[in-house]
Amino acid sequence: MPGKTPREAVKAYLDPLQKNAAIVCKGVLRVNNYDILDEVSVLTLTDLAPLSGRADLLLSVVQQYKIIRDPQNGPYRVTTRYYKYAVESENGLEIFGYHWHPEGSSPVVFPHLHIGSGTGIGRPELTCKAHFPTGRVAFEEVIKFLIDEFNVQPDRALWQELSDKTKALFTKHKSW
Amino acid sequence: MKLESNMSSAPVASHKRSSSEGVADPDILERAAQRYLQMSTKEFVEKWNSGFFKQHPELAHKAADVALLLPLLSAR
Numbered sequence: 001m002p003g004k005t006p007r008e009a010v011k012a013y014l015d016p017l018q019k020n021a022a023i024v025c026k027g028v029l030r031v032n033n034y035d036i037l038d039e040v041s042v043l044t045l046t047d048l049a050p051l052s053g054r055a056d057l058l059l060s061v062v063q064q065y066k067i068i069r070d071p072q073n074g075p076y077r078v079t080t081r082y083y084k085y086a087v088e089s090e091n092g093l094e095i096f097g098y099h100w101h102p103e104g105s106s107p108v109v110f111p112h113l114h115i116g117s118g119t120g121i122g123r124p125e126l127t128c129k130a131h132f133p134t135g136r137v138a139f140e141e142v143i144k145f146l147i148d149e150f151n152v153q154p155d156r157a158l159w160q161e162l163s164d165k166t167k168a169l170f171t172k173h174k175s176w
Numbered sequence: 177m178k179l180e181s182n183m184s185s186a187p188v189a190s191h192k193r194s195s196s197e198g199v200a201d202p203d204i205l206e207r208a209a210q211r212y213l214q215m216s217t218k219e220f221v222e223k224w225n226s227g228f229f230k231q232h233p234e235l236a237h238k239a240a241d242v243a244l245l246l247p248l249l250s251a252r
Contacts, residue, residue: 030200032248042247044200047207062244082244092211106240114237129237 001169002074006067007034013065013078014043016169020143023159024152025049025059037067040081048088051146053153057095059146060086061139085142086116087150093118098137111136138170205245212238221246 001016003009010031018029027049033041043065048058064082069075086097094116102109112131121127146152147159202217209220213235220242223229229239 028198030198030204032200032250034199039250040247041250042200042245044204044245046198046200046204048211062241064244064247084241084244101240101244 002070002077004075006037006076009067009074009076009078010034017043017061017063017139019162020140021045021049021059021061023154023162024143024146025051025155027059027061029061031065033067035067037069037076039066041065041067051087051150051152052155054150056090057150057152058088058090060084060088060097083137083139085137085139086114087118087146088116089118095119098134098142099131100136140170200248202248205242205248208242208245212242217249221249 001009001012003012010033014029014031021027021029027045027047029043030046031041031043033039041064043061043063045059045061048060051057051059062082062084063080065078065080067076068079070077081103082101084097084099087095089095094114095118096116097114098111099114100111108131110131111134113134115121115126115130115132117127119127143159147154205220206217209215209217213220215223220239224239224243224246229236
């Protein structure tokens with residue numbers, strides 16, 4: 001997301017994500033860096049957030065990002081270096097999680113889905129170990145998925161409009 | 177990922193933060209380490225840097241998730 005200053009770029013990155021999170025939970029997203037360029041930084045929910053209408057499910061969101069120079073579009077923008085969107089049970093077992101970590105120590109560098117032990121599936125090769133390949137997944141897609149498939153009750157009457165709008169922004173500015 | 181890694185920086189002009197701009201703080205890392213690994217941030221960092229989790233693959237997935245939050249320890 002571009003901005004005239006690093007801070008503006010971070011706000012342009014954070015605000016749509018927060019608005020989408022607010023559709024399904026009362027969780028608050030925070031970042032740890034508004035100013036410093038090229039540093040691996042974190043966006044995360046301050047706490048696991050119970051999903052609206054499904055208090056038995058907790059949302060976990062973590063992204064790593066960098067503020068970079070983008071003279072053509074910015075002159076600054078935020079680029080995502082990692083994401084994790086996961087849903088856990090109350091007792092801390094992951095049900096599913098969308099991950100992408102192209103620069104970490106893991107040999108798995110493609111976007112993928114984990115099926116967690118919280119599903120109750122008794123196949124250890126599947127639960128947590130298996131990396132189901134996916135394309136890059138937008139946070140907005142996860143929000144829609146939660147509403148459509150997990151009967152999470154959206155807090156905003158206009159959630160569909162907002163989701164489409166922010167997804168269009170993401171598509172416009174993503175770098176791959 | 178070592179804690180010391182990824183800490184290179186190119187500072188730009190700092191700005192006064194408004195009261196509406198909360199900042200993610202290291203307490204988030206502490207809560208994650210406690211929830212997923214039942215250990216403190218200090219213990220987690222020591223074990224992460226020593227390679228402890230490579231010898232304990234059953235913990236590797238959770239440890240990797242917690243390690244994502246290590247940049248929260250960067251000084252601001």
